[in-house]
Amino acid sequence: MSVKTINRRTMLKGVGSISIGLPLLEEMIQPAVAATKDDVPIRAFNIFFGLGIPSPLQAEGFDDVLEPLKPLGEKLLIMRNVNQIRCDESGINAHYDGAAGAFTASAPDGEARAGGASIEQLVRQAHYPAGQPNGVVPTLVGGTFFRRSRVGRYIHSYNKDGTVAATIQEKPRDLFARVFGSVALASGSKDARRRALKQSVLDSVVDDFRFYTGANSPLGAKSKSRIADHLDRIREYEQRAFALDTDPNAPKRPRRSEIPHGGASDPGGQGIDITLEQLTTEWRLLADLYALSIQMDRVRFGSLTFLAAGERIRLKGEYEYDGKHRWSFDDARQQNASGDQGCSHEWWHKFNENKKNEALRAHAHMKMREVAYFLHQLNDKNSLEVNDRTIMENSMITISTESGDGRHNDVKRELSGVFHAITGANGRFKTGQIMDVGAEGIDVYNTMLGAMGVKDQLGPDDRDNQTIDQIRA
């Protein structure tokens, strides 16, 4: 295998107009693993986006919400009419059920576990039973999301026992540290986990301290200066206690994230205000780093989330695509509501086939644009591998979501027609089609696993699995 080096120009191009502070030196970007010419590694990734695409809109092909995927259409198999009804669990709304079922085809097991393994993990275990080569992060889970009440909403890599396959990295810096940090961090050891959690605790403390130095602080000037001193010392402590022992070949550590994370990103399900620019800046930086990690062969398996299931953001900003103004996001004002009722997910609750659904379409279109952004990173000339296919083409990348209809009054409808798209996995699956599969997600997934040479199957042992041959090349 050969992974092309990524030059500085390409990296900056990938970043677009966003300054992310990643001055790469060409000579530094080397694969972690020596590759032989005929060795294209097995890779599998799950890409999740929140709230889904109502199935009637999927029927429009690339004419509307799927438009951003069109340039990649020849390398994707878009599957319609995939149902995930078996993932329903009574008492919990289908945002969570559907999300937990994405890539697992099983209902969630409580609030922090999936019902079983996710497909990319089964692939990993089948192909690397003794572990991956040194320097490769076993599983990389990342995401930009603002709904975190239950794990299944935003994590999409699970072990066979339903536990999360890896700690999610929700800040570009953290994802960077996970990939390019010290061996201890990369190994996913208990120490690394403990260290990550301590950092998380410290981040929470920093968040709280920041408030007291800000404009809404209840403190007077002298007291604020004392708190500012405290914050400075925490940062100093952070640098010393959590100093990152980075790989010398790593790019420069990205700047600290400026959007809410942790608890502040999901204030009691009431949603947050965020601009399109803030959202995409954060996401694209994360996506760039994730893609770079794959290109440098530091990562072969994992998942990436762009907005969680039942996401609650009040988005503002002018949305352009292909040089044309498409929509003005202003969820709260357009819905004349505040709090959760002013969030974008309400457009999904209000979906009506007989209406224009303009706001929903714009949101879904934007999500496809951002998913496509990530895929493009793995599909440019820098991602070409020895078989003259790009990483995107060689990998099993599964794109899915939580539901096929955002209205909660009919679970069957909600969990039917859940959007799926997959890449060719080095010629294993058909691409360049929009296919009405008309099958259960579990059968689609099991067919994919079979094609990937995985013996394990999802679902009960005694289930009569249906192979969906039409998706295989």
Next chain:
Amino acid sequence: MHRFFTVAYLLTIFISDLQHTDAQDTVRVRGGLQVLYTFEAGQGDTVFDRSASDTTLNLKITNKDAVKWIDGALQVNSATTIKSAAPARKIIDLAKRTRGLTVEAWVNPANDRQDGPARMVTISGNTSRRNFTLGQDANYYDVRLRTTVTTTNGIPSTSTPSGTATPRLTHVLFTRHADGTTRIFINGEQQATAQIKGDFGNWDDSFTLSLADEASGGRPWLGTLHLVAIYSRPLSTKEVTQNYTAGPGAKTGEMLAQRRHEQFFESKIAPLFAKNCLGCHGAASHKGMLNLARKTDAFKGGESGKVILAGKPNESLLIGQVISGDMPPQGPALTEMEIHDLQHWIKNGAVWTVDVIDQALYANNRPIEIWLQRLTISEYIGTVQQTIGVDIAEQATTLLPPDIRADGFSNTAYNLNIDLKHIETYAHLAEQIVQQVDVAKFAARFSKSRKLSTDDTMRDFVADMGGWILRGPLDEREISIYSGIATTIASTGGSYDEAVGLIIEAMIQSPRFIYRVEHQRGDGSAWPVNDYEMASRMSYILWGTSPDQQLMQAAKDGRLQDATNVAAQVKRMLENPLAKIQSARFITEWLDLDRLENLQPNAKRFPAWNASLAQDMQRETVAFFQDIVWQQKRPLSDLLNAQFTYATPQLAKFYGFALQTNSAENELQRYDLSDVPERGGFLTHASTLTVGGDDASMVTRGLFVLNDILRGAVNDPPPGLDTTPVPAKKGLSQRSIAEKRIANSACTGCHSKFEPLAFGFEKFNGIGVFNNQDEHGNKLRADGEILFPGTAVAIKYKSASELMDLLADNKRVQKTITWKLIQFALGRPLAAADARIINQIHTAAGAHEGTYQNLMTAILTSELVMLTRTQTE
């Protein structure tokens, strides 16, 4: 920026005022008054706020033709809005803080048919969104009060019975207590009550105050407005009666003006005298027979006759002298502004609020600085113990950097800074604390659920546990931050207990745990602290730790805005052993007893000294203090001359006491000193006598008494002066060296003020041993004289015992003890601006014999504790 004790401060009347000073029935209640409209303008389109606050809220009449000014009232004949130009922020902010409110109106409705309800007094945005509205709905009155549990329209409302609103002059008064109880009084009689739970956290800051109609129009009220007032707290039934009795025409403005004049004297004139006049015309040196320090003497005048003629600045000799430049004769002349202040003061009656201007106090007229208080080491240890139930004393004491003494105490907020070692230690200790706590058991106190989901019970759990650990309710921002840790743990496959442990770790490193966070922002005047802030103030002052559950419950019930309730809590808290421990911290800090741990007297001169003896000396003074305070509950001034002490066998032997039988080696025994006249009172303890060093310096001992017992002050020695102590030798005792210094004209100005204070201690050597002659064979004396600051005549004493009696009986010494205790309680140096309130505290405690218990009660029910000085930035 630091407009503490501004006019607004004194006009924001204190809780103690309302309870102690509004005795006359015809005087309206002032405590908590925010706005007052008496409709005295007689013309124009402005209704003036007569509360005399810095942030007055005048109202504009939109349609002048709709109203008619009559004597002390405004008749509203047709629809018009009478509205403030700016949002009613002060009222809104304070109500949010106190959760209490009073809306009062003297009105004469035009009829008993207008409804809607017709808006009489309202802070609202439109017909459906309000903070509160007092209105008339046909023949009854109705109050809509928005809280976190009502609608945005303030429904359900509180209403009086039918027939209570009639076309007659009526006193309508609505109160809301923090516990949710609302009441409406008509002409002094309660006519309605209800429970409107919740708080005002959702009040809209942008709403204006309007009279006679909704802010947006459409709900006009017609009739005559005689008086409208809003208070930031609920008036008591007695106070309601008081305001009703005072009637619609009570002249509150005159009373408030008097308060302004008093404040002017304290903030301008007393400092001016102290700085420019009292050096020559003070108690000690009253040139021209003029003493401007003492009120009676100042008005009496001097050799040239009266110098201050109240109301007549042009005829007052004082003004003539400063304008001509004759006074002050040395140093810079008064500025134009200072002269103007003097003229203004005399013109307004030359109001003088203190018996004696304390030069040491007013000359150093530094502003009060409000700093966030970091928990001291002992407070941190106590708080961890109280909230989490873990004893972390050993590790915290070892690892945390020591709190450095400043202005006499190590809890002085401005000096409680933070460094890397603190952060590192807080993180380390947080981990240790969580390891020592039974997380599951601790969490079960707050929630039976063990779910990590923030959609289920995690947020409620974090709110409940955080409210306890962080000493007050968490807001949504905080709940989100800390419950986010749970979701992070969940995403790593962690357990509920692990999540709770890490949430606790985060909380005990957070600002609200490490610091005593209070709301400090405002309009620059003094505002009531909220109930939870008050609970914390009480517990840290009385116990040096966080509130217990009873105190937190009292805060939750809104019972800590009331001085009577506070006093009841103080009484309870004083019975807790924590109060005794905290009192020991006070005496240790005041007398700097920890100094003994590092004292190393010359071993050859003092072979009896050792570390354990030094520790016994510390323990002696603390035990003596505890006996006075807790066993005998005597006035604190008895600390100066009580004829008993405590000593271990080692210390008793050192003092030369006859050993008591059955004394364990390290045990303190009480010794009666009736027959040991040279000792008695803590100034004769070795712990304080060592302050003079090996040579028993008269200078150091004298300064200690002057500064820490008499609250006096002298300037620093001139630059370049050789301050090397002159050693005693045969024929030259310390006393004779001191007397030579005092006789030196270059030194006497300062040294005469403090060295004689140490004469009485000459017979005690550097480590406190009593002798009649020094090591050189010089005969030692104990007689001397003492000039109390602010007085003109020195008083002679023959012995240490007499000196102790003089000190114990002296009012200034007694007040100094009050002063020190208040400083320790507040955690900041006191300033001239505090003097008036300190006097109130001292008087209140003195009326009950000046015991520690009475002093603490007076302190905690004073405005120094129950109010906070807000800052505009």
